[in-house]
Structure formats: structure tokens, C-alpha cells
Amino acid sequence: MTTMNAILSEEGLDPMPRTVSTAEPSRHTEDDPRWHFVLARDAARDGEFVFAVSTTGVYCRPSCPSRRPRRGNVEFFARPEQAERAGYRPCLRCRPKALSGNGQAETAKAICRFIEQHLDEPVTLARLGKEFHQSPYHLQRRFKAVLGVTPREYADSCRLRLLKHNLQSGKNVTRAMYDAGYGSSSRLYERTASHLGMTPDKYRRGAIAATIRYAIADSPLGRMLIAATDRGICAIQFADTDSELLEGLKREFPFATRKADGSGLQAWSDALLRQLDGKAADSSLPLDIRATAFQRRVWKYLQSIPFGATRSYNQVARAIGRPTSTRAVARACATNPVAVAIPCHRVVRKDGALGGYRWGIERKKTLLGIEQSANR
Numbered sequence: 001m002t003t004m005n006a007i008l009s010e011e012g013l014d015p016m017p018r019t020v021s022t023a024e025p026s027r028h029t030e031d032d033p034r035w036h037f038v039l040a041r042d043a044a045r046d047g048e049f050v051f052a053v054s055t056t057g058v059y060c061r062p063s064c065p066s067r068r069p070r071r072g073n074v075e076f077f078a079r080p081e082q083a084e085r086a087g088y089r090p091c092l093r094c095r096p097k098a099l100s101g102n103g104q105a106e107t108a109k110a111i112c113r114f115i116e117q118h119l120d121e122p123v124t125l126a127r128l129g130k131e132f133h134q135s136p137y138h139l140q141r142r143f144k145a146v147l148g149v150t151p152r153e154y155a156d157s158c159r160l161r162l163l164k165h166n167l168q169s170g171k172n173v174t175r176a177m178y179d180a181g182y183g184s185s186s187r188l189y190e191r192t193a194s195h196l197g198m199t200p201d202k203y204r205r206g207a208i209a210a211t212i213r214y215a216i217a218d219s220p221l222g223r224m225l226i227a228a229t230d231r232g233i234c235a236i237q238f239a240d241t242d243s244e245l246l247e248g249l250k251r252e253f254p255f256a257t258r259k260a261d262g263s264g265l266q267a268w269s270d271a272l273l274r275q276l277d278g279k280a281a282d283s284s285l286p287l288d289i290r291a292t293a294f295q296r297r298v299w300k301y302l303q304s305i306p307f308g309a310t311r312s313y314n315q316v317a318r319a320i321g322r323p324t325s326t327r328a329v330a331r332a333c334a335t336n337p338v339a340v341a342i343p344c345h346r347v348v349r350k351d352g353a354l355g356g357y358r359w360g361i362e363r364k365k366t367l368l369g370i371e372q373s374a375n376r
Contacts, residue, residue: 034076037062050077050096052088059083064094108146115155119181148321149293157293212253213261215269216242220276221363226269232286236338238359278374289337298332305346308371312350334358
């Protein structure tokens, strides 16, 4: 759970720190794992403990986006109430009490831990409802309200993440799938293949056996590369030279067989060029992209933003039901592999400034100018 960067005054910190009690008998070494969670801003640890800073008199959750303090000024408490009894006050930026005092969020977190521990079992809504004393309908609705995905989608993401880790570590496909909680049926195999963007055995070998076709053409944004697997478009990139584009494709798919196919990709290339000429996007373009559950939610919403319109990162976060995930939305935009087809260029800062763009801020400005001129 992340928030936007804010200036120091927005953190709710006093200019002059007050004196606080440090009578809590917990003095920890640099090896205390909680300190490493704080340095990593590990949101998964939110609710497990809080850390307090003696120089500011404030305590925070582990994922607080504020600047990390000196280790010597930090002590840990299991609960916010303990920190307050020691004289600290809650950070107004990360609001640690909101998490710990929110029963719905605590329950969702407990459900997540339960799912993670039972990935090799069928964890149905009925089973979760019985385990957490809720009706299946209300459990799913409340879980989705907190995380933005259903328990099943969360379990799928956990299994996929574990599968990727197992494959990358060299395990054979069968062992990797079983260890990640998958069965051995062909249906499950095809399901993981669609999320990986290729079959698991090809993913394990770094896509060594995959063939990726590509075409390069001139566009209003410079040279444009479109690449595709047999399933659909897997990359759309822009650069000043062909060599930059080919190098970028190689970095994206380091062991794939890359094959030029201008005629085979002509129709898709023409559709993208029409959009760059001010025409509305072709929603029928097939995409073959890998994504987490969160990225899929963001990218799906971006495709709903009207041609020539813009939304702020805040607005996108609220629209997908994750109002505190503005920074994560920005990351999802920055990792979009198919420029224009997923219009991340239509997301700007809250104040209207353009913000960043993977292919260069000038290209983002040009894209928005083309679309807005076409609308007028």
C-alpha cells in the first residue's frame, strides 16, 4: 500500500520535535529483521509492528514513504497503543492506526496469509467463509474492497509468482508447477501459459524456443517497433534508430528467436499508425503481455480512458479501487510493454504536468497533442 510523495509539511510532522519517552525496554541491533523491513518499506509487514523515531516523536507503519531515519533513533513496538504510551504520536502521512484499527483490512490480511499457506489446496469461498466466520458473498466483497482483487485472483497471482520463481531457479516444469500449487492438467498448463506469455518450459529457458516476429516503421514519434508472438502483440516500442529498437527487443526477450516479418505484421502496424495519425484506437488488436493482477487492473482501466482525454495517477488509483496506490499505478504505467495500445500516455500528474513516460516526455507530449487536436 503506497502513497504519493508529499512535501515535509504534509507529513504532519512538527518543525520542532518534542521530547518523548524511550522507556520501552526494546533496544535492537542492526540485525533486527524489522529494521530491514522498514528499509525495504515492506507493506506486507504493515500491522505486524510500528517503528518510532525519537527525533520526531512520530511512529509509522513499515511501508511509510517518508525518508528513513537513522537506525539509532528508531525503536519498535508491536502495537500503536504501546508507541503512544511511550509518548509518540501517529504519522499523519502513513496513518499507522488506520491499518491496525481497521478490522476489515486486518481480516483481508489474515485471508491473504491463509491463502498463501494453502496454495496446494482448493481454497474455495465456502472454505474461507467457514474459516473466517463470514458468508462467502460478504467475504469476497470485503476482500475485494480492500485489495481490489478477489480471493481467487489473489491465489492465482501467488501461484504464478511462485511458479515464475521456481522456473527461474531451474526446477523442471512438473516440479515447479506442483510446488507452486498447480495440478498437472492441460487446462491449468494452458492457463499459466497465457499469463506467462509463453509455455512454462519456454519461460524456464528464458524463451529460448519462442519465436518473436517484429516489424519497424516510421511514425510521428520516430522509429516504431511492433513485435508479436503467435498469440498477439507483445511489444510496441519507440526510439530514434533501428539499432536502439532491436537492442530493446533483445533486452525484453533475451533468448527468443527474433525474426523480421514486415508483411506479416503490416495490418497491426497500419492500425497503430492510424492511431498515431489522430484516429481512434483499434480495440481489436490482440495483446500477449505478462502482468500481475494489479497491472492488469491498471492497464484495463487505461484502455477505457477516452481518446484525447487524460486522467491523473490519483484518479486511476481511485477508479480501480486502490486510492492509496498512486505510486504503484505510476509503476504499472512505466512498465507497460505495448505503448499506444495501452495508452499510459493519457495519465498525467495531479497538477496537470505530464509526468514521466517510458519512451520520453517529448513523445508523450506529441501523442497527447495529436489526440487532442483530432478531438477538436
